[in-house]
Amino acid sequence: MLSEFDLIKQYFVRPATAGTHRAALGIGDDCALLAPAPGMQTAISSDMLVEGRHFFAGEDARRLGHKSLAVNLSDLAAMGARPVGFTLALALPAAERDWLAGFAGGLFALADAHGCELVGGDTTRGPLNICITIFGEVAPGHALRRDAARPGDDIWVSGTLGDARLGLAALRQELVLEDAALDDAAQRLYLPTPRVALGMLLAEGRLARAAIDISDGLVGDLGHILERSGVGATLDIDALPAGPVLARQALAVRRAFTAAGGDDYELCFTAAPERREAIVQASAACGTAVTRVGRIEAQAGLRLVDGGGAPLALALAGFDHFG
Amino acid sequence: MLSEFDLIKQYFVRPATAGTHRAALGIGDDCALLAPAPGMQTAISSDMLVEGRHFFAGEDARRLGHKSLAVNLSDLAAMGARPVGFTLALALPAAERDWLAGFAGGLFALADAHGCELVGGDTTRGPLNICITIFGEVAPGHALRRDAARPGDDIWVSGTLGDARLGLAALRQELVLEDAALDDAAQRLYLPTPRVALGMLLAEGRLARAAIDISDGLVGDLGHILERSGVGATLDIDALPAGPVLARQALAVRRAFTAAGGDDYELCFTAAPERREAIVQASAACGTAVTRVGRIEAQAGLRLVDGGGAPLALALAGFDHFG
Structure with missing residues (x-):
């Protein structure tokens, strides 16, 4: 015993x-x-x-x-x-x-x-x-807080989104994936990669302003930044980097799971446009891809647009354990 | 909702x-x-x-x-x-x-x-x-560690022991207490008082060497100090301060519950005999009683003795969640 x-x-x-x-x-x-x-x-x-x-x-x-x-x-x-x-x-x-x-x-x-x-x-x-x-x-003053986003900031995400949610959907039999695709997607669900090195570079170089990790879906988690910072945003839903398996799925699935999948454990951060080149360098230095996906604005609320800039009305929400 | x-x-x-x-x-x-x-x-x-x-x-x-x-x-x-x-x-x-x-x-x-x-x-x-x-x-070097007891140290306990275990026994119907007594004992079980002020005084003044909080019963928790410090001890079981309700119970119950009750959240600590007066002063300053109950010795093992110094063989053990 x-x-x-x-x-x-x-x-x-x-x-x-x-x-x-x-x-x-x-x-x-x-x-x-x-x-x-x-x-x-x-x-x-x-x-x-x-x-x-x-x-x-x-x-x-x-x-x-x-x-x-x-x-x-x-x-x-x-x-x-x-x-x-x-x-x-x-x-x-x-x-x-x-x-x-x-x-x-x-x-x-x-x-x-x-x-x-x-x-x-x-x-x-x-x-x-x-x-x-x-x-x-x-270091004092370097932490990436949720309340630090400012109008005009770019919105960035690290890595790719949605594969964990896709893996979960397949395991729940909400949709069907081939075995190899399911293995890849499940890998993202079971073995997330925390973006520690990227976060440290963004903080040390004061490259980013606000940041959050995407655990409950991008739309919900970005919403926390907007609320705490007292700002709004426009998000280009077709710019969201889909995971390798999700990229081959139908557009509606890709949009829903990249925008509000959950369990991604990627970073969403905001930064001044002047920082774009330094952010791309930091991304290369730590081997974690980053993608610009939208813009912080003074007007409250989150506006979703498609790749052509046309407004989209999607019912997306972050995960709530007591919802 | x-x-x-x-x-x-x-x-x-x-x-x-x-x-x-x-x-x-x-x-x-x-x-x-x-x-x-x-x-x-x-x-x-x-x-x-x-x-x-x-x-x-x-x-x-x-x-x-x-x-x-x-x-x-x-x-x-x-x-x-x-x-x-x-x-x-x-x-x-x-x-x-x-x-x-x-x-x-x-x-x-x-x-x-x-x-x-x-x-x-x-x-x-x-x-x-x-x-x-x-x-x-x-402060560095002031923490009361389990591995710091030395042969010759007094063993002290704060407050009183065993009432929480007595309350539990009554609630489990292992024995019967009058209503007022049950209320008192249950109070110790439900609303333990952490001895924060005493611990801080013992550390700040370097009054104690080793310490542990008594959560799984004195005998078991003192055993952790002995093991980590590579020492043994003699414990005077009749010197253990019984809680007010337990003090009125039969000797065998009093001995078992003070020595190995659990949920006491009192401190057990060791200190050089030269510190006795300063410890009593610290006790008065924070309003938490302390009692000397034994002595650390070089010989490994824990020896229980009664009030007259005669050896006692009691089967007592600390609580083990997987035992």
């Missing part, structure tokens, strides 16, 4: 790698101790993933470990913060060794890729629930 | 009170931003509370709000850290206004008493689960 303490020791405590970590004290005490870098602000975000809501029952443990951390890293990316560490609180129906090994494997592979250290947490028995709280650092 | 965003806005976003808070950016962005006090370390702890495991189904929302934060504040207290802020991740079966108002009321009353600010979090639908991650600050 695996005890709570053995579970933590065997799967989540790792040998200290000198020089690579910020924690003055890690797992095993009442608290972890972090020594903040002098003069830097600490960016903090918390996400809770629930079985049947954020992932299917029986989801592969390794993918789940990856995704649980990825959604939090994506929040740091949207502030332009450098990842430092995270806590993991885990409610499990049972302590199964294979599941734990897979989950920890997926979690730590992504954590190591971003130099982000597990510093503490909690484990308990209960319906499967994964809560990660992540810490990053960012 | 209460949306996720309305829920957060109505129950968890509060007007900023200038000058009292550390957050440069609070709820409503991808991350919160904290500005750490120069030169201080950040203490971090995360606790997850699950319905049916950490509290009964149908538990009063206000008490639950209090307890959810109290167990985290208790972890800061055990490090000697000053509370700064916390994140709240909440999975709810439904968004019920009365429940939310009660929960937020209990949570914020305790948070305000400790100057600890809600800076962010997450809400989702799911089986009731409350995950709080708390942040405090402590």
Whole structure:
């Protein structure tokens, strides 16, 4: 029988790698101790993933470990913060060794890729629930806030949108994909790539003004920037970069899923037009594509237009857990 | 219908009170931003509370709000850290206004008493689960770590022990308490008092060496100090301060519940004998009683003795969620 303490020791405590970590004290005490870098602000975000809501029952443990951390890293990316560490609180129906090994494997592979250290947490028995709280650092005044968009700013998105939603639609049998296409789309759903390096470059160089990560669909998430910044926008729906599988689907599906798909974990950011060249350079430097998709305007509200500039009335909304 | 965003806005976003808070950016962005006090370390702890495991189904929302934060504040207290802020991740079966108002009321009353600010979090639908991650600050080298006990140290506990376990026993009908006694004991179970001020005084004055908060029972939690410090101890079981209701129970019940009750949220700490007078002064200064209950020794293992010093063999163990 695996005890709570053995579970933590065997799967989540790792040998200290000198020089690579910020924690003055890690797992095993009442608290972890972090020594903040002098003069830097600490960016903090918390996400809770629930079985049947954020992932299917029986989801592969390794993918789940990856995704649980990825959604939090994506929040740091949207502030332009450098990842430092995270806590993991885990409610499990049972302590199964294979599941734990897979989950920890997926979690730590992504954590190591971003130099982000597990510093503490909690484990308990209960319906499967994964809560990660992540810490990053960012220089004062450099964070990419939702309330910083200004009329005249370009609106940009990173990567491609909609494939995760397409994969979900296929898994729910709302539409049919060929096996290879389903594999590609499901990959985006299960193994999102947080845009940490792009976010850090945008913040360090003061290239972007406002940013948000696209988790509930672009239209809904851009709406948060508009509301917090007290501005409006026009969005060119046919400029939205579709994922490789989605690009081959019908126009209506492509428009709906790029504009309001969800689970993209790309960045949406606004920037002054003078920054276009520097943003393209930053994009090349970190290997993450960026696309201009619209314009911030003083007039409140979000106006959708097609590739020819004609207004479109689409019923699109962000995801609401209690809606 | 209460949306996720309305829920957060109505129950968890509060007007900023200038000058009292550390957050440069609070709820409503991808991350919160904290500005750490120069030169201080950040203490971090995360606790997850699950319905049916950490509290009964149908538990009063206000008490639950209090307890959810109290167990985290208790972890800061055990490090000697000053509370700064916390994140709240909440999975709810439904968004019920009365429940939310009660929960937020209990949570914020305790948070305000400790100057600890809600800076962010997450809400989702799911089986009731409350995950709080708390942040405090402590001067480098002052934190009360589990690995710092030394042979010759006194062992101390704060407050009184065992009433929470007694209340639980009565609620589970393992024994019978009169109504007034049950109310008193249940109060300790439902509304624990984190010993934040005592922990801070012990750390600031370098009065204590090792400390832990007593959440799984004294014997089990002291065992973590012994293991991490590579030492043993003798514990005088009849010196353990019983709670007011427990003090009137039979000797065997008193011994078992003070030594291994659980849910006490008192501090157990070790200190050099030269510190006795200063510790008693600190105790008086913060109004939290402290009692010497044993001695750290070089010989490994925990030895229980009665009031006359005779060895006792009691089968006592800390709580294990997967045991």
